[in-house]
Amino acid sequence: MRHFPCIRPPASPTIRAIQWIAAITASLLSSTPGHAATADGANTAWMLKASEMVLFMTVPGLALFYGGLVRTKNVLSVLMQCFAITCGASLLWFAAGYSLAFSDGGAANAWLGGLDRVLLAGMTGDSLSGTIPESLFALFQMTFAIITPALIVGGFAERMKFSAMLLFSMLWLLVIYVPVAHWVWGGGWLMQLGVLDFAGGIVVHITAGIGALVAALVLGPRRGFGTQALPPHNLSLTVAGAGMLWVGWYGFNGGSALAANGSASMAILATHLSAAAGALAWMTMEWLRHGKPSVLGIVTGLVAGLGTITPASGFVGPGGALVIGLAAGVICYVATQWIKQRLRIDDALDVFPVHGVGGMLGTLLAGVFASGDLGILSGQGYAASMALGSQLGVQSLGVMAVAAFTALATWALLKLTDALLGLRVTTDQETEGLDLSQHDERGYDL
Numbered sequence: 080m081r082h083f084p085c086i087r088p089p090a091s092p093t094i095r096a097i098q099w100i101a102a103i104t105a106s107l108l109s110s111t112p113g114h115a116a117t118a119d120g121a122n123t124a125w126m127l128k129a130s131e132m133v134l135f136m137t138v139p140g141l142a143l144f145y146g147g148l149v150r151t152k153n154v155l156s157v158l159m160q161c162f163a164i165t166c167g168a169s170l171l172w173f174a175a176g177y178s179l180a181f182s183d184g185g186a187a188n189a190w191l192g193g194l195d196r197v198l199l200a201g202m203t204g205d206s207l208s209g210t211i212p213e214s215l216f217a218l219f220q221m222t223f224a225i226i227t228p229a230l231i232v233g234g235f236a237e238r239m240k241f242s243a244m245l246l247f248s249m250l251w252l253l254v255i256y257v258p259v260a261h262w263v264w265g266g267g268w269l270m271q272l273g274v275l276d277f278a279g280g281i282v283v284h285i286t287a288g289i290g291a292l293v294a295a296l297v298l299g300p301r302r303g304f305g306t307q308a309l310p311p312h313n314l315s316l317t318v319a320g321a322g323m324l325w326v327g328w329y330g331f332n333g334g335s336a337l338a339a340n341g342s343a344s345m346a347i348l349a350t351h352l353s354a355a356a357g358a359l360a361w362m363t364m365e366w367l368r369h370g371k372p373s374v375l376g377i378v379t380g381l382v383a384g385l386g387t388i389t390p391a392s393g394f395v396g397p398g399g400a401l402v403i404g405l406a407a408g409v410i411c412y413v414a415t416q417w418i419k420q421r422l423r424i425d426d427a428l429d430v431f432p433v434h435g436v437g438g439m440l441g442t443l444l445a446g447v448f449a450s451g452d453l454g455i456l457s458g459q460g461y462a463a464s465m466a467l468g469s470q471l472g473v474q475s476l477g478v479m480a481v482a483a484f485t486a487l488a489t490w491a492l493l494k495l496t497d498a499l500l501g502l503r504v505t506t507d508q509e510t511e512g513l514d515l516s517q518h519d520e521r522g523y524d525l
Contacts, residue, residue, distance in 0.1 A: 179253075305423060
């Protein structure tokens with residue numbers, strides 16, 4: 080049914096005068112200093128959903144993805160670790176993490192934030208961060224602070240004490256994640272240099288990847304590593320977790336635009352294309368090498384594509400995202416083989432080759448494909464004010480500085496934790512499995 084415009088009689092002079100006065104009053108109020116601004120409804124709604132999606136990535140997404148990759152006797156330990164980190168990181172972020180990462184640190188602002196928002200002091204329902212409530216911005220950033228130490232679990236899976244894991248993860252969050260988040264996103268020195276990291280290639284994936292690599296080296300390999308097969312016990316769980324990660328990553332990258340706009344939609348499109356390309360590239364590499372495509376390969380390639388596009392997602396276009404995803408599938412696959420077969424490092428769930436190498440690769444390629452001069456591979460023009468070589472220099476500096484800082488600080492925290500609690504379970508406990516030895520429970524009772 081077609082609709083026709085409603086015909087109204089002309090307004091009287093009195094009504095027109097009232098309307099005119101009301102319009103002027105509203106204009107004056109909106110421009111008067113001190114008049115409370117209000118959050119944008121569409122942006123707020125999108126960021127509420129994005130926060131939910133990123134939390135969903137850790138529990139249940141990452142928990143199930145990791146849980147399926149370990150052996151039957153350790154599945155509950157991985158689920159428990161992801162859950163406990165989620166709870167502990169949330170409270171630590173509330174207590175001091177958010178303030179130190181994102182509040183004004185005055186003279187020390189280049190390195191660490193201030194104490195203005197300790198215990199979220201002074202934050203009200205009317206406090207804004209850009210066009211969204213500050214409470215929502217703090218919540219969204221909290222979900223990033225949760226998933227980053229949870230990713231490291233894959234590096235020391237099946238062999239670290241639960242008490243040591245919890246203490247180390249909380250210290251790591253405060254000592255490493257918080258400062259790096261400030262450097263890149265909170266007005267710190269890397270942000271001032273113009274580093275491009277849209278959603279966490281440096282802040283999340285490089286720090287987690289390096290942290291996992293150092294943890295694997297300090298703890299040493301699992302019993303039987305290199306001499307017997309240590310296969311995943313339930314790939315169905317892993318595939319379900321991978322699907323949750325894929326969907327949740329829409330909020331991870333799209334939400335980093337902090338608005339319901341074209342930047343968010345382009346970031347989600349780039350994320351999806353890179354994930355698909357990474358999955359197929361990794362699958363093809365395994366197919367060519369082993370003669371058959373594997374489920375483990377395609378889901379690992381998916382995560383590699385997602386992690387690698389993360390720093391670039393808001394800066395590149397669809398063409399660049401496709402190239403980044405293909406590169407992720409190939410390079411991260413090669414890195415996985417190199418780490419385990421050549422270097423004999425038991426990074427149990429491939430955190431460094433997938434997230435660490437992927438984060439480095441994506442951070443560097445963000446500096447390339449953000450350019451507007453690459454034709455169909457051009458980005459969104461964010462790097463137009465900086466020459467390609469200069470931008471790559473800044474990206475490289477960010478990668479190297481954060482990797483070195485994370486490696487040294489992680490090693491120190493592991494040594495401290497070892498001195499206080501001891502890091503590794505006993506040989507008998509490892510043989511029995513962490514589910515029983517650490518939690519007195521079984522994942523399956525059939």
